[in-house]
Amino acid sequence: MNNPEIDAALQSARDVASIIQKRIRRDVMGRDDVIEQVIIALLADGHVLLEDYPGSGKTTLAKALGEAISSQTAEESQELPDFRRIQFTPDMLPSDITGVMIFNTETNSFHFRRGPIFACIVLGDEINRTTPKVQAALLEAMAEKQVTVDERTWKLNDLFFVIATQNPLDQIGTYPLPVAQLDRFLFKIRMHHIDRVSELEVLQTWGLPKTREELPKASRQQVLSARQVVRQNIFVSEPIQEALIDLAQALRSDHRCSQGISTRSLVQAIPALQARALLQNRDFVEPEDLEALAVPIFQHRIVVAPGAGDPSEIVSQALVEPLEHLQKRSLQR
């Protein structure tokens, strides 16, 4: 907080987050924690896997997010839509997502017709309902932000952000996502039913004319620069990094985990922690951020031994020791 330039940059990033947050909150009630995590993922350039029951507002959330980010020009919007929804089904093919080469009889040549993945915010609904082949088609897009069809590679937008959902109950006819694919998601968020007051509010406001235009939107460029600011200006001290490694080692040596977390997950965790620190009005990451985000970041990246129980429990138990060690060290150092 000593450098005014940095302060200003951080403040503008915070403003962007706040604009998006306000817009989503207007449409989605009683899910402030999920909204915060989705914004953190957006700022940390990661994707989100939502695990929830049908009809709990996942699409609404994703759509609101798409609408909160505006394209500055009409061409821009035409070239790349803000929001697309893909409903995954078992009979899908990869080209249904990425796009396909079509033969143009007029020009006697193939030209590429882009699939639904070409958008800023993509909602992949019931992602575990499709075959691994299609799920794998998402891999390149999510990791490299590009799509390759027939020897040609098309770049996706830098903002490209995937919100995927899966149903935790309905396991028949599904293809569970492999760990390699799950590793691409920054967060796996378990949503629970919203509380009574929020549910009542939903019933009262449903179908009423919306006053969307009153709230400002964030531009794509603003989101991208906010990402930059978070990455560069939020300080991550060494003890925090060591605590992350301690957690990773604890999970790897835990007999309940047949596979621990990867180094990539640790790398991805850093921007998420930074983004949360930004949202908490800080310019440094503190243990509280780690405590808040460890479960959504790591719970889907461990392979749990049969019968060992809930992965989120395992992660939060493994977290206790590194955090206490961190607190103890902070007093002694």
Place this chain on the structure above:
Amino acid sequence: MTETLPEARWEVLLKALLLACGGIFASWKLTPFEDSVVLFFCALFSAYAARKAWLWPIRFGRGILLGVFCAILALFLSAALRRFALLPISAKSTLLVSEALSVGGIAFGTLFILRLCAQRWRPCAALEMMLVTAAVAYFFKEHRSLHLDQPRAFADWALTQGIDPQDILRVIGIVAAFIASVLLIRTERKGKLALTLLCLLSIAAAVYWFPGARRLMPKVETGLGLTSDEQDPSEQPQNDQSQGGNNDDESGKSHQKHQNDHNSRTPPQPPPLPIAVALMHDDFTPPSGLLYFRQQVLSYYDGNHLVADTSGQFDRDVIGQFPTDQPIDAAPTQQIEFFTQVPTSMYLLVDHPQPFALSSSVRLEPLQNPDPRRFVAAYSAVSYVFSLPLTRLSGRGSIPQEWTEEERNHYLAIPEDPRYSALSNEIVRELDPRFVGDPIITALTLKNWLEHEGFYTRKVQYSDIEDPTAAFLFGNRRGYCVHFAHAMVHLLRSQGIAARVALGYAVDSRTRGDGSTVVILADRAHAWPEIYVEGAGWITFDVFPERSDELPQATVAQSLESLLGELARNDKSGGRRPNVKGPPFEMPWTAIGICLLSAGLLFVLLGYGIKIGRALLPQMAAPEQRVRLAYRATLDRLGELQLGRRPGEQRSAHADRISITVPHFTKLTQIFLQQVFGRPQSDPPQVAALCRQIRQDLKARIPFLRRLWGLLNPWSWWSTR
């Protein structure tokens, strides 16, 4: 065949230690010290190996084979070492190593197999514990039936402390059983375990305080019907009349037992139990070397046997009752000039129907029983012991003039069998004519003849015979003391010499130590003749057969003698000279108290020192350290007021939680977190004012007493996190 869960590490360690200790107990008396040590470590190692094998896992059958193989290999190596002298060491060392090898190998093999079994099947754990318990029992087996024997280290210590060694023995037994039971328990639930332990403890306490356990007397049989145990209550009336006569039969039975023992070559009998302790007040050794403790006499011939006189007219020199509150005097027959007056104190360990004392006791006085749990009776006796050569009495008659006809007949009655007189006359015929008619010389002649002709053996039985004495005397003359005594009395009486059979105990001076304590063992029971000499009284007139097939009697362990003597004397010093080993050990309670007190004081002072240091440090530390130290000092203060951070709680969450009480702490926490986790700053913030404000907060919102109480706790900073 259910497989059990692997035992916990502590459980295995405990069992290994117990097995090792059991091994030491078992081997202590059998092997040299070095082997016991080897055995201890082998036992530990076997438990470790068995656990490893179980966890590995090795197949059960192969594990057993491995154990057997190890034992055989060790035995083989040990034999090879002895036979071929494989190691370049001295013969003594070779022997030592070879023995240690065999002991260690067998111990390892056995315990390894045992542990494997116990790990596989729960019930086998009982086997293990039985082994340990048996080892302890074996170690202390000499002490059974409430006797104290080797090892005496604890007994000596206990006696000097005024503790009954048997209490210690009982405690050892209870503790051994307790540990064994504890090790059989395996439960996951701690509450249940605690309850079981409590139950076991109460059982142990009940056993310790059980009244029956505090007064247990061994059943002792002398073979002569001397102790109360041998007098069956149902046969009491008959015994009262014909006790002496029954003796032969009883002895016969007991001899039958002996004979059987010898024939079947059973293991040696356990050592005889002590039944009484006599303390000699003076230094006295009888010329014959034997101390005769007479209990009763048989003088009345009832037509079949010699029995005790119940009319009360005769044998009034024998005291038949225990003195209870006042001394009992015997009707004196002895003339003091021929006797030595020997005062003794008698302490009976086993109940007897009549008192017994050295030779002819003339006066019994009750004594304070030094330990009613150990001794059944205590009395002092004044005895007349004939201590002159018998020949000094020659020339005297046997039956005095003043004796009535009744008395004369009483002491001369013999069976109507004419062979007694014929035999005695034949023996006496060889006498030098000068001494014919001299009772003493006649008696000595008869005695010499019987000693020469008789053969002392306990392997005969004259049961189911009407007159065992005749069968003995006119048969092959093989018999033991009772037969000799009866035969002698009949021969003497046939020559007109008043005689009777005395029953009691005879202790050979050679089988006892030099001290004043005489320990009377059960196997010292004896019967011997007594003759009456005019002007002198009743004189012990024992027969010593020249031929015998009995082994010499075992010498009484001197330690047992002195121990029982100390117990009888109620000697707190344990019979030791006070200046040799210093005063008896006393717990230095004062020193222990002072040590504990000063340790506690030091502990408190140390706590206060650190507490004050931590509170003052922020003012003195370098600027970059101040925030951290100030935050820590504040946390200390909050901790002692029960406002500290809970485990697992984040610092900011903690600050939020107590922000109502300490509003300024949130700011301090932020600064601290910034300092620790934020970018390094060039100029550290000043927090002294903030700390003052926090102190103000606390002063305003926390009651004085609570703050004072917090200040008083010296170690409150320990839980600061």
